[in-house]
Amino acid sequence: xxxxxxxxxxxxxxxGLTSPHPLLPMPLAGSHPQLEDSAxxxxxxxxxxLVSRGDPATLSCKAEGRPPPAVEWYKDxxxxxxxxxxxxxxxxxxxxxxxxxxxxxHGRRGRHDEGVYVCVARNHLGQATSxxxxxxxxxxxxxxxxxxxxxCRSTDFAAGKEVRSSENWEK
Numbered sequence: 001x002x003x004x005x006x007x008x009x010x011x012x013x014x015x016g017l018t019s020p021h022p023l024l025p026m027p028l029a030g031s032h033p034q035l036e037d038s039a040x041x042x043x044x045x046x047x048x049x050l051v052s053r054g055d056p057a058t059l060s061c062k063a064e065g066r067p068p069p070a071v072e073w074y075k076d077x078x079x080x081x082x083x084x085x086x087x088x089x090x091x092x093x094x095x096x097x098x099x100x101x102x103x104x105x106h107g108r109r110g111r112h113d114e115g116v117y118v119c120v121a122r123n124h125l126g127q128a129t130s131x132x133x134x135x136x137x138x139x140x141x142x143x144x145x146x147x148x149x150x151x152c153r154s155t156d157f158a159a160g161k162e163v164r165s166s167e168n169w170e171k
Contacts, residue, residue: 063121
């Protein structure tokens, strides 16, 4: 056992280093003070994305906090499953928190990716929710109306704008 110490004296930690508080060790040279835990905050919000069906897409989201927050995504209020929960999913949660779509789906039976997304970051001190971001599909197509008298009218769609052209041929 150490000999009793008179009140007001500092404790010798090792030769040359002392602490004014007998129960608190002196930080070592070059060490950093312990950072306090902090609630999550979103530092990069997702933005609206417009892609063609079948193309890849990324919705960005970055959150900070201590400890680092876990990030989840929600589409139209429903939690989005990624390849972490469903290995065959076409969606992946990237290490920084962004949501990556291997290919954007638009199909029947409720399997489509169009919608409004938010990312939610959580740790033991709370949660932060990003701004809304829409994932939309570009619509391309050609429709043709054939008329019995031989005329042809077509409508082309490009980059979300409708372009009409009309030509009629007659014998």
